[in-house]
Amino acid sequence: MDLKSISHFFTENPNQKFNIPIYQRGYSWTAEKIEDLFTDLDEIEQDESSYHFLGLVVYTTSKKLTFDVIDGQQRITTITLILNCIQDLIMDIFKEDPKYSAQKKYRNLLVEIETILFDKTNEERRLKTSNENKREDELLNILIYSLDSKDRIDWEREIINESFFNAREKILNHPKSDWDKRSLRFKNAYKAHIFIKKYLTERYLNQSLDNDNKLNKLHSLVNSILHKTKIIPFQTASESEAFKLFEVLNDRGIAVSSVDLLKNVCLKNGTNEKQIEDIHNAWKEVFQIELQTDNYIFFLRTSHNSRYDFITKNQLFEGFSAKIKNLDYSKTVSFLSDDLLVDSKYFNLSTGVNQTKDKNINSLIQILNTTGSKQHHTITLSALRVLSVSDSLNVYKKLMEILSSTLEIILSMIINGERFNKIEKVFPLIAANIKSYTDEQTVLNVLDNTIYKLTELKDKNDLFNYSSVKFDEIDFSSGNKLMSIFIMLYKYSIGSSLSKDYIELEHICPQKKSSHPYWKNFPQERVFSIGNGLLTNRKSNSSLSNKSFPEKKLIYKELFVEDHIDDSKLKINNLDDWSLETVNSREENIKQKLSDYYGFNF
Helix, strand or coil, rough: CCCCCCHHHHHHCCEEEECCCCCCCCCCCCHHHHHHHHHHHHHHHHHHCCEEEEEEEEEEEEEEEEEEEEEEEEHHHHHHHHHHHHHHHHHHHHHHCCCHHHHHHHHHHHHHHHHEEEEEEEEEEEEECCCCCCCCCHHHHHHHCCCCCCCCCCHHHHHHHHHHHHHHHHHHHCCCCCCCCHHHHCHHHHHHHHHHHHHHHHHCCCCCCCCCHHHHHCCCCCCCCCCEEEEEEECCCCCHHHHHHHHHHHCCCCCCCHHHHHHHHHHHHCCCCHHHHHHHHHHHHHHHHHCCCCCCHHHHHHHHHHHHHCCHHHHHHHHHHHHHHHCCHHHHHHHHHHHHHHHHHHHHHCCCCCCCHHHHHHHHHHHHHHHHCHHHHHHHHHHHHHHHHHCCCHHHHHHHHHHHHHHHHHHHHHHHHCHHHHHHCCCHHHHHHHCCCCCCHHHHHHHHHHHHHHHHHHHHHHHHHHHHCCCCHHHHHHHHHHHHHHHHHHHHHCCCCCCCCCCEEECCCCCHHHHHHHHHCHHHHHHHCHHHHEEEEEEEEEECCCCCHHHHHHHHHHHHCCCCCCCCHHHHHHCCCCCHHHHHHHHHHHEEEEEEEHHHEE
């Protein structure tokens, strides 16, 4: 199975067409998935040597020059919708300034896109669908069909003459269109088209770019899509064979990906049916029984980066494949049952799905995960893995130091506006050195070395330390995450346990003071004081809007919401009123504890 570019796959035969069979579900990609694809395209656009692997495309030949797509229809449809919007944008630029249509580079760009989208011999779309989703092919006929086709009626042509880029949406919503306007907004292909237009508008039209720059950037994007996005085409002799492959390559209905291909690399290391079954069972033990996440890509990348060397998401297949493909049967089973199974257990701890026996470790992991940083997992996973050898009190103390230092670096970076690419490769280097331990003493030695490496990293970078944080300059009005983290840090500093359920930030005086007359005299600028914050669970948070303080106080008590403040005089249960003085006093209490325990500057 060879990698092929999108361009190669679509244009091997100039008259080739792709059909989505009747039994396939309709188009279902969300804006989030399309945005992820654009992010991946942006990454490879910046790196000349890289490419984006879009997965396996499984198809069978239903009739001459027509492929029935068994797996890959969502990806192919999305690529087609994106190229079509780019084509419309280019045609608008050509219409605005005809000199560009005469330039070979840009004219060839448009021709290349059209070659992917249409069979130019008869002006037909290459991609068609006969799936059961009502009128989906008719919708694609407007979203993808050539706008300059001769069969457009007068009112459509008037719209097209105004703008190619905006025409399709206007045609579908025009009073003379026979589309049900209410149901149209629920059609996923239509929603995808709107999102792609929005993305391209923000990226290319809303920027201060002249047409030269617009076309150059579009040229670069198209190049990433057609030549640096690759698939593995797999043609089967029949639909029955295709579905057998589909079942083997998919776990729990998740689309074929690098993970499925890695599974195949493992299976190939078995030389007979019994060995293949053993490898399959070892794989299943990791991914279907132990691991408590569906984000297999992130788990595998974290596992690799915590043991070996740094790899990006796009390098995942090559990185792991290089370590697996030359193993014999017994070493393959050992890799799965020892390395990956152990990592899946401790990855569950690093993501907070499961808990260690130490409440302080659990609290630090919760705060780390609340930061939203993925970078910490390489060190967290590698450090927690020592528990497989020793889980003594001394080991837990060392782990607390490692996680505390990791948190200090990450949180200081967030507040100081530092980019995580500064630690993206450094953390895996530190993590990969947490190895070669056989007993408690060697574990302690390795952990001491890790503490030293993290301290050295902080010493070399002033902005990686709590002492660099100017607390009074933090803008808590920009979102809830930072205030939640600082309240968690406060609770940790006074020895209170953190709860996975109580992570929702509640502003006791609400952000919208108009919600209740009780709050009308409370100063707006103090609403976002950390003294006005409280951590609740989702259920209590949703029931607290539009309430006065006395009403909220009763709800807190009924739902067992714990007040984190350690000064009894300032605790909510002991207050009759919520005043500016109270908020200021609570803030000072928190700031003092944070300064004493962590060394924050005020």
